[in-house]
Amino acid sequence: MTELSRRGVAAALPGDWTYAPALESRELVTISERYGLFIGGEWVEARSGESYTTLAPRDEEPLAQIAQAGVEDVSAAVAAARAAFPAWSALPGAARAKYLFRIARILQERAREFAVLESLNGGKPIKESRDVDLPLAAAHFFYYAGWADKLEYAFPARTPRPLGVVGQIIPWNFPLMMAAWKLAPALATGNTAVLKPAETTPLTALLLCDVLRQAELPRGVVNIVTGDGTTGAALVEAEVDKLAFTGSTEVGKEISRRLAGSGKKLTLELGGKAANIVFEDAALDQAVEGIVNGIYFNQGHVCCAGSRLLLQESIAAPVIEKLKRRMATLRLGDPLDKNTDIGAINSRAQLRKIEELVAAGRAEGAEIYQPPCALPEKGYWFPPTVFTNVAQSSRIAQEEIFGPVLSVLSFRTPQEAVEKANNTPYGLSAGVLTEKGSRIPWMAERLRAGVVWANTFNRFDPASPFGGYKESGYGREGGLHGLEPYLRFDSAPGR
Numbered sequence: 001m002t003e004l005s006r007r008g009v010a011a012a013l014p015g016d017w018t019y020a021p022a023l024e025s026r027e028l029v030t031i032s033e034r035y036g037l038f039i040g041g042e043w044v045e046a047r048s049g050e051s052y053t054t055l056a057p058r059d060e061e062p063l064a065q066i067a068q069a070g071v072e073d074v075s076a077a078v079a080a081a082r083a084a085f086p087a088w089s090a091l092p093g094a095a096r097a098k099y100l101f102r103i104a105r106i107l108q109e110r111a112r113e114f115a116v117l118e119s120l121n122g123g124k125p126i127k128e129s130r131d132v133d134l135p136l137a138a139a140h141f142f143y144y145a146g147w148a149d150k151l152e153y154a155f156p157a158r159t160p161r162p163l164g165v166v167g168q169i170i171p172w173n174f175p176l177m178m179a180a181w182k183l184a185p186a187l188a189t190g191n192t193a194v195l196k197p198a199e200t201t202p203l204t205a206l207l208l209c210d211v212l213r214q215a216e217l218p219r220g221v222v223n224i225v226t227g228d229g230t231t232g233a234a235l236v237e238a239e240v241d242k243l244a245f246t247g248s249t250e251v252g253k254e255i256s257r258r259l260a261g262s263g264k265k266l267t268l269e270l271g272g273k274a275a276n277i278v279f280e281d282a283a284l285d286q287a288v289e290g291i292v293n294g295i296y297f298n299q300g301h302v303c304c305a306g307s308r309l310l311l312q313e314s315i316a317a318p319v320i321e322k323l324k325r326r327m328a329t330l331r332l333g334d335p336l337d338k339n340t341d342i343g344a345i346n347s348r349a350q351l352r353k354i355e356e357l358v359a360a361g362r363a364e365g366a367e368i369y370q371p372p373c374a375l376p377e378k379g380y381w382f383p384p385t386v387f388t389n390v391a392q393s394s395r396i397a398q399e400e401i402f403g404p405v406l407s408v409l410s411f412r413t414p415q416e417a418v419e420k421a422n423n424t425p426y427g428l429s430a431g432v433l434t435e436k437g438s439r440i441p442w443m444a445e446r447l448r449a450g451v452v453w454a455n456t457f458n459r460f461d462p463a464s465p466f467g468g469y470k471e472s473g474y475g476r477e478g479g480l481h482g483l484e485p486y487l488r489f490d491s492a493p494g495r
Contacts, residue, residue, distance in 0.1 A: 019331065019339040024126045026336065029117045031203065034065040037073055037226065038209040040080035041219030047072045052228070054202060057123035057344040058335050059378040066202050069225040074194070074234040077223040081165040081192035082239075084220030089162045089190035093149030100145035100187060102215035107138040107180075110211070114204055118176055119335040121203040123344030123380070124298050126336050136460055137180035140478075143462035144184035147483060151189065154480055159490040162190030163265060164241035166486065169232045170205075171247045172198035172346050173301040173402075179205050181477050182244050183222060184462075189486040191242075192221050196235050199228045200347050240264065242486065246303075249400075249426075249471045267475025267485045269303065269467055271400040272428030274449065275421035276306030276457060279414075279434040280314045286455070287433045288322045291406070294431060294457035296330060296384050299343055300404040301350075303472075304429035306457050308397060309386075309408045310417055316410050320388060327384050328371040342404060345380040354382050354403035361387050361396040366407070392423060400426070414439065418446045427469030431457045450476075 034051070036043045048070030053062045069077075088096070107114065114137075115129040124133075151160045166186050170178035175197055186193050197205035205224055212222055225231060229251075236243060236255050242265035245255055249271040259266050276294045278287045294306025311319050335343035345351045362368060366387040373383040382403055390397050390407040397407045411417040421430055430449040432440055444452040450468040453459060460466070465481035467473060475485050 021334070022338040023334065024112075024116055024119075024336045024338060026116060026120065029113050029120070029207075031064050031117070035202070035206050035226070036067050037069055037077070038206070038222075038224040039073070039077045040083075040223065041213075044076075046070065047076070052199070054121060054200065056120050057346055057380045058120075058376070060380075063121060063203065066226050069196075069227040069231045069234070071234045074225055074231065074238050077194045077225050078165055078167075078238045078240060080220040080223050081194050084218060085162075085164055085192045088192055088218060088221050091190070093151060093188075096188060096190065097145040097148035099215055099217050100141045100148065100184060103211055103217070104138045104141035104145065106211045106214050107134065107141065111135075111138070114176060114207065116336065117207060118204050119343065122172065122175060122201045123335050123346050124301070125340040125343045127338055127340070128298060133174060133177045136462070137177045140177075140180040140184045140462045144188040144483075147480075148188040151483070151487070154483060155487075155489065160189070160483075160487040161490060163486060163488055164191060165239075166191050166193050166242040166244065167235045167238060167240040168193055168195045169235060169243070169245045169247065170195065170197055171303075172201040173298060173303070175201040176204040176208065178246055179208060181482075182246075185477070185482045186486050187221065189483055191486055194223045194225060194235060194238070194240065196225050196227070196232055199226075202226045242266070244475075244477075244485070245269070249473075252473055265485060267467075267477070268473035269475070269477060270428075270471060270473040271402075271426055272303045272305070272468065272472050273308060273398065273400055273424045273426045274304055274306045274429040274431065275308045275310050275424075275447075276431040277310045277411075277417050277421060277433065277443065278312065278315065278319060279432075279436070279439065280312040281435045282315075282433040282455075283435065284315065284319055284322060287319065288326050290431065290433055290455065290457045291323060292326055292330070295406045296342060296404050297458050299345060299382070301346060301402055302458065304451060304458065305402075306429075306431050307401060307406060308421075308424075309406055310420055311408060311410050312417075313410045313412050316408075320386075320408065323386065324369055324371070327369075327386065330371070330384050332373050332381065332383060333376070342384055345382050345403065348380055350402065351380045351382060354401055354405065357396055357399060357401045358385060358405060361390070361394065361405075361407070364391065364394045364396070366390045366394060366396065392420060398424065414443065418443065422446075422448045425471040428472035429453070429468070
């Protein structure tokens with residue numbers, strides 16, 4: 001018996017079990033007041049003379065002035081890439097692999113610095129930048145470094161050749177990871193590149209320039225131009241041999257129209273409205289974790305997010321109850337806090353889009369639930385949200401919201417689940433949660449989705465191809481399939 005017990009004094013118990021702040025240090029990264037364009041291995045001022053301010057979405061703090069590249073700047077970047085192409089493509093694959101290995105190792109060494117900058121400029125929780133984005137970015141460079149000297153074995157009876165200069169336009173939801181997805185296969189196959197990061201999240205791509213310098217990548221092999229949609233349009237019209245675009249379906253359609261008949265190769269990874277399908281035999285507690293990870297990861301800023309939840313009728317009520325309890329435990333707050341589950345919305349424009357579609361869901365009669373959640377006064381924030389009693393024709397069941405908003409529908413049979421899941425213009429991803437092993441391949445065969453996860457969601461690997469059907473685009477990134485869009489092929493002798 002303790003001394004306090006002998007005296008009859010009750011031990012003090014904490015009355016509040018909330019997490020104390022665990023902020024990652026912002027001092028890990030140095031942000032310049034102004035950034036130019038990275039062309040030919042050097043920092044140059046934009047010939048347009050224009051610039052804009054990039055913000056921290058958590059509190060709208062101005063972070064840096066970013067150069068706005070014009071048509072002349074994009075042309076200069078393409079010219080630098082074209083000049084570097086002969087020497088880079090002539091290198092043996094093993095020599096190119098050394099540069100990719102160096103980039104991967106440097107990213108690992110500077111992972112903490114990059115993670116802080118990614119969360120600061122993009123709004124995503126630091127634990128996601130640290131544990132997902134950075135490891136996957138490095139892994140893609142490692143993976144494609146391994147392919148660089150094996151291309152002739154990867155495509156039997158065909159002789160692979162690099163295309164030349166590739167233009168690459170990446171989105172704001174996974175800035176560094178998307179840069180790695182695009183650059184690694186392009187460089188491994190002997191191409192040179194002009195990369196345009198998203199307008200709102202340019203800082204990690206610009207910090208990547210310092211990694212390229214550390215890795216001693218030859219000048220002009222990678223060029224980075226920043227700006228808004230007009231910069232992207234200039235890159236689409238530039239004299240590149242291939243264009244790779246990740247972003248909205250509307251912009252992807254416009255790019256496809258512009259490049260039709262041009263002879264340029266094109267890959268598009270566009271929007272999605274993934275169905276996460278839960279059968280009555282699934283492990284429900286595990287299923288709830290898969291649901292939460294599927295939609296609230298990165299505030300729902302994920303093209304393959306499981307934004308439609310299809311529940312078998314017999315388990316709909318208990319799953320929704322468990323989901324609401326789990327949502328009440330999610331912590332919304334500072335992206336640099338290691339305890340944060342839901343970070344800031346990337347921009348004011350995206351916040352307005354989310355608010356508009358949520359209002360439409362209310363107007364169409366769906367029932368909304370949002371857990372008690374204190375939103376910070378500054379910045380762009382939206383609480384985790386779930387809609388029940390959603391009609392298949394509802395806007396929130398058909399349109400990509402790209403935010404932390406889940407729409408719940410129900411089904412009775414596997415056939416009905418497939419029909420509802422495929423009733424969408426998109427076809428990027430889907431999830432199946434069931435304990436019945438034979439049901440997984442049966443569903444995967446019938447779902448019109450490029451990626452189907454089984455008893456999990458939002459799991460990625462550089463060896464696994466990623467891409468969609470229908471209005472989710474065409475072409476694949478990752479794996480052996482990710483090499484082919486960056487190559488042309490000559491028939492082997494005698495064939």
